[in-house]
Amino acid sequence: MEEDLVEKIERNDNEQGVITAAQTSDEVQKSQQQQQQQQQQAIIDFVDHIFEGKNNQTERDAVLLDLKKKINASVTFGGLRNFLEGITIGRRSLSDKELDDFARAIKNSFHNNNDSTGRPVTIEYQITNTELSHNCDLLSFAKHVELLATEYWNNSNSNESPPYVAPYFCFIQSSGMGKTKLLYEYRKQKNFLANNVESKLILVGNVHTDPMGESIYDAKYAASTPENADSKRNISDEELNEEAQKIFNRLDTLVTNDLKWEKNTTFRVLLFDEAQFWLKDEFGMKAFQFRCVRIWLRKIQKYKYVAVFTGTNSGLANFAMETDRKLEPPSSSRRMDGDWKLMPKGSILFPHFVMLTTLHLD
Secondary structure, eight states: OHHHHHHHHHTOSSOOOOOOHHHHHHHHHHHHHHHHHHHHHHHHHHHHHHTTTOOOHHHHHHHHHHHHHHOOTTOOHHHHHHHHHHHHTTSOOOOHHHHHHHHHHHHHHSTTTTOTTOOSSOTTTTSSSOOOSOSHHHHHHHHHHHHHHHHHHTTTTSSOOOSBSSSEEEEEOOTTSSHHHHHHHHHHTTTTSOTTEEEEEEEESSOOOOSSSOOSOSEEEOOOOOTTOOTTOOOOHHHHHHHHHHHHHHHHHIIIIISOOOSOOSEEEEEEETGGGGGOOBTTBTTHHHHHHHHHHTBOOSSEEEEEEEESOGGGGOOSSSOOGGGSOTTOBTTSOSSOOBOOOOSBOOOOOOOOOOOOOO
16 A cells, blocks of 8 residues: 555656745745734724824824733623723724724734644645645655554454554644644545545634635534533533543534545545644543544444544544543443444554655754
């Protein structure tokens, strides 16, 4: 399989590898500067409006400086609106609509306001309109995925238990280093990868994307925390299992309804981007949602699923030994009848992907 894959990738004339940080460094810096200018201008417009017709440049400059210090991307819309309303007291009264408009303009100027990763540009920045500089990372990644699929699921029809915790590996790297680009390029190769593999790209969490552009993702999975999921509040084992079942049901819906598969493949690859959003502590359990997803991957079903979790938090790679027994559905042994049959949980993690030749040398 590996020789076949190498030959197919190397003779593909369109794709050339992962784009380097050196190629995008100037553009990212320019984008950051433009965003800062937009933020500054939105604040200036508000201050100029409330001081319009007033000959008090010193006070105006002081208010402007205070606003620039106190407003950032983390401020909520309601908090920002109340803050702006307080500034108008004793100056110029604004209607509710005017306050709403100014607050919205300032809030929107921080165009990553819904993105808790704090990235300077959208996650889809230059993913689709840049060529790759080499095929080294793409080739290595594809081989790693196929090795995971064959090594793990070859044991599904035997009495031998897989050594791995679940059929997945992690891909950890800082923002802007090419993780999403690599996943996108891998997913795009559906016609030249092995015929028994199909992949889908899924965005996890609340990450800022370009609302005007075509999404690069096949689906989005909001890693929302249930209202009753206090990070330190322990619940009964029965309740915990019920909450886990909700995650399993969401994943079933994701792969059967939300994702449109094109081929009757042996292996289906789920590429979960920004998976660090699954690491929240909930119901008194570390990384509750991540561990539920990991259990679901062990489920024996018609198609053999494997997953890649990308993210910026190395904690994704640190959950090998914790017991997940409380989260597993009752009667989930693979040797028992019923809807749920699980592969046994192994004791080691499949090697994580670390090859990413994205370098920026000044």
